[in-house]
Amino acid sequence: MDGDGGGAYGSHTAEDVFRDFRARRAGMIKALTTDVEKFYQQCDPEKENLCLYGLPNETWEVTLPAEEVPPELPEPALGINFARDGMEGKDWLALVAVHSDAWLLAVAFYFGARFGFDKESRRRLFNMINNLPTIYEVVTGITKKQSKEKTSNSSSKSKSSSKILRQGDQLTKAPKISPPKEDEESGTDEEEDEEEHENTLCGACGDNYANDEFWICCDVCESWFHGKCVKITPARAEHIKQYKCPSCSTNKRIRT
Structure with missing residues (x-):
């Protein structure tokens, strides 16, 4: 495992550490979702x-903790x-997610101390991290609920029951896959629709909707x-x- 997250000691920025954080986070989210x-x-x-480790190449690993003392990085739960x-599958996953969030923060600020970040760099790093939903929010569906609440509270037009695929700047129709984008009567409605799309988060990686990406909606949980996820x-x-x-698809097979 690449414990350094940025190579040998030297000049590193908050953006470098954030890229490492985001890659490790993506790996752990994959372990707990897809x-x-x-x-x-x-x-x-x-x-x-x-322990569950998130790796800098966006993969994950379940393995024994490091043997060296002190370890190269802070250790996960x-x-x-x-x-x-000993507990419901969803509760167990949520518990692992919470500990994973704590570990990721520990690793990020370990690098911040190791690379001698000043107050401004630490603040910038925290703000970038805080702009992402936590692994716990992704795994438990809190981000999905928040997205639905924003949709229901918006003034956008009611959507049809058929699902659609989002790709590019258009919404491509497909059987059983989310609501077609209706013709808007005003520029305000178009802006609200765009904002709603931007606030939509992927149920797997937790990242926002982007116009150049293909999306699909689950018919069961509507996330x-x-x-690609x-x-x-x-x-x-x-x-x-x-x-x-x-x-x-898998929750029914995970039982105590």
């Missing part, structure tokens, strides 16, 4: 104390596997996802009658 069944299986309570079968292409989506996201 790769949740694989993650669940690896956290066998019969094994020794295990130890023994996450022991609680797996939006980047196609759930490995769905526009061509494949055209043939899906009812799309279920990874969480909705």
Whole structure:
């Protein structure tokens, strides 16, 4: 595992550390959402104390803690596997998510101290981190609920029951996949619609909607996802009658 997150000691910026933070965060979100069944299986309570690590290449790893003292980086929560079968699957994932958020902050500010960040650099780093939803918010669906509340409170027109795919500046129609963008009667309505799209967060990685990305909506939980995050292409989506996201597909199989 690349523990340095930025190479040897030297000149590093808050932006460098934030890129490392974001990559590790993406890996841990994958473990707790799109790769949740694989993650669940690896956290066998019969094994020794295990930790969940987010890696700088946007992947994750469940392994034993580092042996050296002190470790190269702050260590994640130890023994996450022991609680797996003692609580509801969703509650266990939420608990791991909380500890993952704490670990990511510890790693980021460890680098900040190690690279000698001043007060302004630390503030800039925290602000960049704080602009992202936490892993806990992504895993528990809090960001989805907030997005729905913004949608329901907006003055945009009511949407039809059919789902759509978002790609580029247009909303591409597809069976069972979110509401087509209606013709707006005023510039204000168009601006509100654009703002609503920008406030939409991916249920897998937690990032905002972007015009140049393909999105798909789950028919069960009605959450939006980047196609790349759930490995769905526009061509494949055209043939899906009812799309279920990874969480909705696997939650039924995760039981105490």
